[in-house]
Amino acid sequence: MQVLIINGSPRKNGVTAAVLHRIEENLRGAGIEVLFYNLEEMKMSHCTGCNYCYRIGHCCMEDDAELLSKRIEEADGIVLGSPTYASNVSGLMKDFIDRGHFVMEQLLHKKYCIAVASGENYGSQDTLKVLKNLVLFSGGRLSGQLRIQAGFNDLEGMMRKRKSQIDQVAQSFIRAMKLKQCYPIQSIIHFFIFHLGIKPFVKKKGTLYQGIRGKWSKLGIT
Template sequence: MRILLINSSFRKNGATAKILNEILKVLKTHDDIDASILHLSDFKLDYCKGCSQCFQTGECYLQDDAEHISNLIAEADAVVVGAPTYASSIPGQMKTLIDRGHFVMEQLNHGKYTLSVATYENADGISVVKSLNKLFLYSGAVLSGSICIKTVFNQEPLNSRSKKDNVRKQAERLYWNMTKRAKGNIIHRIIHHTVFHVGIKPFVLKEKTRYSGVLDHWKRRGIFNAAV
């Protein structure tokens, strides 16, 4: 099983990265797991131009790393996203990936298990968790859990037994949910069903030509028959 951990902080050794590395350490104790960390700061991501061309062609015309990252996510069985709290929200490069990454309309996380990780120093870390979980839920994922840790800038984020134990517990829970093929929270399933079948699906099917790229994504992700 393949798990992709995404660090959306520019800092590769900051609090968010350290928590992701702790999760990675736990996951790698299982022989059936292939897990790795992707640092968004290593990649070139241009801003979305709002042209909607990807809905028809299935991919963005901009020649950077967005499609590569999107493909890595598509190939994973589970996705963990870590984000620091900037101005009470997710960092800009994570939002750029969301805008470019074929998440919601194309249902990039269909059937995947996800874990959200947020760090903050003063306030609003929970806002980041909510943003990530909303993205996961609307894009078809099963929410495994979330981690929200208050820390001091440039200090060790896992400076207590309880914090480290919680991170390890969430990592093991992600592994357990994957191996048991857990269906997830019933309320979450109802929310996604409503978002997709009431909001997205009829909207796309009204103009199949304009959204042919979206339909292709659905077909590749095994939701085409249910959608049409």
């Protein structure tokens, strides 16, 4: 079993990283292989909006965003973490969301996910919503979420207050992956989003979106 943890903060030792590393410890303790990525350390350009990925099935830029997207395809679980920047995800995380071609491709199809948003004052609920919607719209199974309100660099205080909650979320994520837990309400919401929104749209685009249809058939999505 393999889990990818993606830190969308430019700070490798910040609040988001501390939460994600605590989740990592839980996962490793359960014998799960973990790949931890700091987006800050990766070579990743902005999306240029060329639509090549929809037509061909992968990005035209062979950088680390594409590599991460391939790693996600192979993983059983994904943990996405971002600090709040102006009531949204960080620029790094936004670039990765754009470059990862998540939603159309259904990149998170049946993958177990945790969304983590940190913030200092107001707006982290919006950050969390962006990450949760990304999971749901991309076919993932949201097994846990954490909204961490913490003073800038107050790692000790944050850990003291939130450690047991972080551990609980990590442990139920592990259980969900092991038992292949289903989430009926999420499945119903995703059914409508996919069958009434995404699928008719992709069909209408014809050969311009043939890369997407290729990805779906590999995943067994009809």
